[in-house]
Structure formats: structure tokens, C-alpha cells
Amino acid sequence: MNNSKIALSGLVLSAMTMTLASPAQASLYRSASGSTQLGIIERNVSAEKHTGSYVTVMGGQTWNGSFKAIGEGILGSYLYQGEFEDSPAGKPNVKCTGTIQMSRRPLGRSATMSLETTWNVMGGTQCPSIGKMFKLTLIESLPKANAKGDYTEGWGRWKVTSTDGKLNCRATPNGKILLTFQGTDTITIDGRAGGPFTRLNGDSWMYLAYPRYPATDADFKPCYVRANSQYIQPLSIGF
Numbered sequence: 001m002n003n004s005k006i007a008l009s010g011l012v013l014s015a016m017t018m019t020l021a022s023p024a025q026a027s028l029y030r031s032a033s034g035s036t037q038l039g040i041i042e043r044n045v046s047a048e049k050h051t052g053s054y055v056t057v058m059g060g061q062t063w064n065g066s067f068k069a070i071g072e073g074i075l076g077s078y079l080y081q082g083e084f085e086d087s088p089a090g091k092p093n094v095k096c097t098g099t100i101q102m103s104r105r106p107l108g109r110s111a112t113m114s115l116e117t118t119w120n121v122m123g124g125t126q127c128p129s130i131g132k133m134f135k136l137t138l139i140e141s142l143p144k145a146n147a148k149g150d151y152t153e154g155w156g157r158w159k160v161t162s163t164d165g166k167l168n169c170r171a172t173p174n175g176k177i178l179l180t181f182q183g184t185d186t187i188t189i190d191g192r193a194g195g196p197f198t199r200l201n202g203d204s205w206m207y208l209a210y211p212r213y214p215a216t217d218a219d220f221k222p223c224y225v226r227a228n229s230q231y232i233q234p235l236s237i238g239f
Helices: 006-009
Strands: 024-031 037-041 049-058 062-075 077-088 096-108 112-126 133-140 157-160 164-172 177-182 186-188 197-200 203-208 223-226 232-234
Touching: 024 112, 049 077, 062 096, 177 223
Parallel strands: none
Antiparallel strands: 024 037, 024 133, 037 049, 049 062, 062 077, 077 096, 096 112, 112 133, 157 186, 157 232, 164 177, 164 223, 197 203, 203 223
8 A cells, every 4th residue: 555545544543642751752743634643752762762652543443552663864854663563442452563664854845844654564463454554644743823823832942933033031921031032043942842831911921941042051041932923933853
């Protein structure tokens, strides 16, 4: 099988609730429709070894899956290769196993990262999909602004988008200015978690505790930036 329509007819990844590591440790990928969800845990003992999990639906049954993979950079992309296993919820006696391959690369000419994922089902116990291959292209899930334009979900890498090319970082929400980011700056926070967020008069503010900015941050003091799409937007994070 070599297209997503065939894959979806047999194995559909669904945006069900998953038990993953914190956002600081995991990156999440979804289909464009939001019906597919897979997470990769990045901070393991070895930088090249990764684990993750996903949720699948097959024949109306929810399946929970996990995988272990080795990752390496190849010509501008990042390739993971390893093994997976999954079982239907409430039926641990049924299990499918096989190999998984995930290729992380920019989506077209955009800066958004995609994860082209292939499952090759090779064995298991009472597995209904042995011998089948499933392919899906997933897109890195970045924080989405709400109807007001505010962000409330943490992330580790942002760009300044204010019309004047400046972003003030304040001692308290709407308080004294401690630092001003420029439009050419990328705000990189340790891990993907970012935040936390707080609200003042209905507006969302993101707390920057230890961003890796400026290059010499000995004088940096934790501060707050306005968490709105008029001022900042999330960027994909490389490995």
C-alpha cells in the first residue's frame, strides 16, 4: 500500500487522549484534519534513541501503540527507524508488532515540519493486520491562538511578529520593561514547554524564566511577554 487512503481504510490514527511526557520532553504530530496523533519523546539517555506513543482506531476499536527508534540526521531531514507494538484498549492478549520508520522534514517550502510515518506490521498475537503496511504524513503540532489571538499553550521557540518589530519583556504582566526583543530575534526557551501563562484583564502573558537569549544572559531577568499572535508566533523546533 502506498497512499494514505489505503492506510486509513485499515489503520486510522485518531486524536484520542494519549499519555505522553511533558511538552518539554515530547513533540506532537497530527494530521491536517486533526484526526491523527503521535508523540516522540526526545530526552532519553542517549540523544539518538527515542521512544514515543500513538493512538489508532481499527474496525471501531481503539488501539494504543508505542515504539522505540534510533534517530539520525540525513540531508536536511531526521530519520527514525525502530520497532512498534500496539494493542486494542482492554484487550492485552491481542497485539501487533513490526517496524516503524519516520522521516522528519520541512513540509513543502514552508518552515513547518512534517513526519512521514510508515508502519510495517510483521507479527503479534491475534493481530488482524499482519503483512500490511500503513503510511501517513503528520504535521508538527504548534500552539494555536484562540479567537482573541491569545496563546495559552506553552512552546519553546517563538518569533517576534509585532508591527513595529519590537517585543517588550516586562517584570510583571504590563509592568516595567526589562528587555526588548527585536523583530529579527528568535526567542528560544529551554525545552518545548515554554510558559507558564498568566492572565491580566483577560489578556494572556507568557513567563520567560530561562530563555537562551541574549547570547550572554548573565544580566537577564525573568520577565513576561504578551502572548498574542500580534506579537509572537511559534516556530518549529529542530532536534
